[in-house]
Structures are given as structure tokens and as C-alpha cells.
Amino acid sequence: MILIGFMGSGKTTIAKALSDKLSIKSIDIDEAIINTYETTISSIFAEEGEAGFRKKEYAVLKQHIDKNINDNVVISTGGGVVTYENSLKSLRSQKNHNVYYLDAPFEVLYERIKGDTSRPLANQDEDKVKALFKNRQTLYHDAADYIINTEQEIPEIIKEILKYEN
Template sequence: MILIGFMGCGKTTIANELGRKLNKEVIDLDAVIPAIAGRTIPEIFADEGEAAFREYEYRALKETLQKDVIIATGGGVVTYDKSYDELKGLSGRPVFFLNAPFEDLYKRIQQDENRPLGNQDSEKVRELYNSRLDKYTSLASREVSTLQTVEKTAAEIIVYMDESNL
């Protein structure tokens, strides 16, 4: 299963909870990217820019999709055409769009130095969020709110998978 959504929606946290409940390995693309690039995400953005970061992210996604794991993507994975097309072409692997109201997401990402695109004023971040919504929705097998507890969010995903025989 693959978790997508904007910064601060809880992809990593929910993925780890699902991994624990389902006894499955979890891979967070934001942990794979620095290993591929040989530097941190803020360093990639500073040294090479967002376009290079998205290419590293695509390589991490392609590599990780070969494994039977729970994948927590980065919030902007849908903005890079190759990554979007890779996710769109999946069959038999559910994609969950984790979402919450923008104001909640924005509060969650403030002061996080590992989010180069999140440390901007509210309106710029809102524009970013709005520009990605259609892509998240179009890829999603199901949209799940993360306003509820981590446990309830994970349980909702597990119930959906059971009911869908995934």
C-alpha cells in the first residue's frame, strides 16, 4: 500500500502504525532519498534545487515499488510527472490519500526545518496544497481523514483493505 498526501498529514506516522498492525515493513521515501543522493533533503534543495530532488524521489519510488512494503511518499511526489505516472499505472496496490483541513496541516509543519517548501508564509503553502489536491484525489483508492487518532486512521485503512480484498 502507498500513502500520499500533503506535508503534515501523517504519512510516516500512519505508515508505521499500519506496519506494526499488519506486521509489514515500512519504507519512507524521505529516508531513502538521502541514501541515494548522499546528502540531506535540505542540502539537495539548497545545492541542486527542487527538480533534482524530484528526480531522486522518483528513483526512490521506483526502487521501493519493487518491494512488498508499506510506502510513505513525500508530499510532492505527485508533482513530478514520472512519479505521478508510476503511481497512476499501479494495479492491485491501493493508494491512500491522507488528508486534513489545510489549517491543521499548516500548524503541523511549522518550524520543521526538514520541510523546505513548508517553511513559507501560509498563503504560499496553501497555494501549494491547492495545486496538488486534484492529483492526490485522482491517484487515491480512498481518501482518509487524519483528524482522528492514528489508531482510528490505521483501522479505517485496514477495514477498507479487508472489505476490498486487497
């Protein structure tokens, strides 16, 4: 299972809940980037810009997808993973892992992320964040096998995802 979606959609939280429920490994790509490059995401953005970060994100995503190709795992991605062409192609070409787009209205997502200093792209005015959200919608839909509304409670989200896994 691979989880995609905008910042605040619940990718990390849902991945952990799925991992706990199914007793499977959970891989958070943002966390893996931090561990691989021994720095923060904010530092990568500051030093290399978004383009540099997306290249690193793709390398880590591909490594974990390839390494776990036949394993039952849940991988949570960063919100902008779909904006880098190689990452998008990798998600679209998945045969062994379903890709779930965790979706919610912008207003809900913005309430969850505003003021979160650990998210470099969330620290802009609301109109810029909304533009990011709108620009990514088609990409999320293109990459996803299934769309899951995350306005509901976590157990309901898990239940909905698992109905597609069985």
C-alpha cells in the first residue's frame, strides 16, 4: 500500500494505524529522507530548493518500493511526491502496491497544517497553499488506484482501505 495526498491528509497517521492493525512494516518517506541524508527536510529545501528535494525524495521512494516489491508494507509519501515526473511515473507503474489518494477539502487540510513550521511549503499565505493544492489534484487522481476521504474517523478510513486490499 502506498499513501499519497496533500499535506495534512493523514498519510503518516493512517500508515501507522494500518501498520499496527495488520502487523506490517510502515515506511514514511519523509522520515527515510531525514535518515538517509542525515538532515531535515527544511534544510534540504533551504540548501537545494524544491527541485533538489524532489530528486532526493524520488531516490528514497524508488529504493523503498524496489526493496519491498513483494512485501506487504505501507509506504507514506510526502505531499508533493506527485509533482516530480519520475516519482509520478513510479507510482503510476505500481503492480504490487495499491496507491491510495487520501483526500479532504482544502479548508480541512489547511486547518490541520497552518502554523506547522516543519512543512516548508505550508509556511506561505493561504492563497499560495491553496494554489499548490489545486495544482496537485489531477496528479493525485492520475497516480491513485483508489481515493479515500479522510474527513472520517481513522477506523473508518482503515476499513475503507482494507476493503480494497482483500
